[in-house]
Amino acid sequence: MFAVLHIADFALHAVLRTAPGPTGQPAALFTAIGQKSVVVATNPAARAAGVETGMSAPQAVARCPSLVIRAPQVSAEIEARAALFAIGFTLSPTIEDTGPGTCTLDVRGWAPAKIPVAAATAVAELGRLGLPASAGIATTPLLAWYAAKRASLPSPDSTHPGVVVVTAPASFLAPLPLASAYPGPELSAVFERWGLRTLGDLTALPRDDIVRRFGAAGLAVWTRAAGGAARPLHPVVLPRTFAATMTFDHEVETLEPLLFILRRLLDRLSLELIAAQHVAAELELALRFEDETETAHQFRLPDPTADSEILFRALHTRLESLRTATGITGVDLRIVPTRPLVRQQGLFETGLRDPHGFAETLARLAALVGSDCVGTPQREDTHQPDAVRLVAPASVLPPPAEPPLHAPLGPPLRRFRPPVPAQLEFTGDRPTYLWTPEVHGEIVYQSRPWHRSGGWWQPDLTWSRIEWDIGLAPGGLYRLLRRGGSYFLEGEYD
8 A cells, every 4th residue: 555645736835834924825836026927836715816827926916915925945845845754754664755745655564444544644744834735545656646636625535634545446547637647748639639538538448559559658648547556666765864944035033933933843853853763862053144144052952852842942942032133044953863761760769840841941040140140059169158159950859968977066057148247346356245237235155266268379269257156145146257357147056
């Protein structure tokens, strides 16, 4: 069995899917942008409004004033072709690039009842990607292509939407127009004089008589009219690199159209990752600008994935704060693949429930307060109190540290953050009275001062402090701090 995925008016829909806008609007593809260009393809809404191929731009606009005019775009067609292949690889590892907007799949080995359901799913997925498609299933590639063309008509005889399964080839082929077999101008004129209008009319004649009269050309037409024969496909190789590029006809100046294009690219790349049984570890995005410069952005994913929604959220979060001096003329998106990580976590090992959501929240915070103010505190290798630095949070929480060999002695210190400014009275070099807005009283007990310093080898890291432990007459034990000529109440002992 063979299946064919077919996109009618492929060049037009390849361009339409790259521009945000309402669906179902009349649209036509012209040879170029200008009054002298002519229509080469139309969508159903434009055909319903009277727009036909071969019309000039003024004629087409006169028929349909709301007509959307588009010109061919090579990069859009390449991207749409890759999207078609990505969907094809979800059905079969053997697919053939049969023509623009058409690929043939070898589905031998599938259970016959499952093939139409899978084909309908592929058609729906292509529609979600902005490519209205149809599918045909038959015993030969050519017959499947006839069925896919039949499925693209407004009301085909089909149980599944957009899919036609040929179970009786002779009765299916008989009413099809003779032009479906591409007889050529010379043979078309002869067949018309004979009164042959359909494929069934031609195949009703003996094949040997057609061959004796018209030779190899007649045999080829008769064979095509009979549905062709099973033949080996010329398979397309599964992509080994996951990259996409798009060049814009007009420079992009806002974030919304850029995100629309990136979403289209990611939808296709995620399908290719799934077909290759890989996941994305990193995203690399390059933006090309109108002044012929470009910038590169690299995004390391917290957890490898092939989910297009998660990949899009990562790009969206990073690009929200993007500011450019000129318009964007093109994008290059590349995915660094890796094998899915499969491992069994430890019994007491705890991982993040949603590492991508956590990373997205951190990215939004970094955009608001700066990347140097977001992270997990980590103590530095120094005796200076509160000496910490921010590091990237771990994706897997480490197990709790072992308890110290010797339990800490003495009461714990409840630190004030920030330290409370204090005023002192001295008798000689001994503090005797403390006053702060919250705590004041006579100092009845004090330990001798401890001098601590460090960082003397680097001027910007030098620090020095003097500490006392004091007791007040009203009650309470506190730590007194002198730093830079000022006094502070640093904390209270429980």
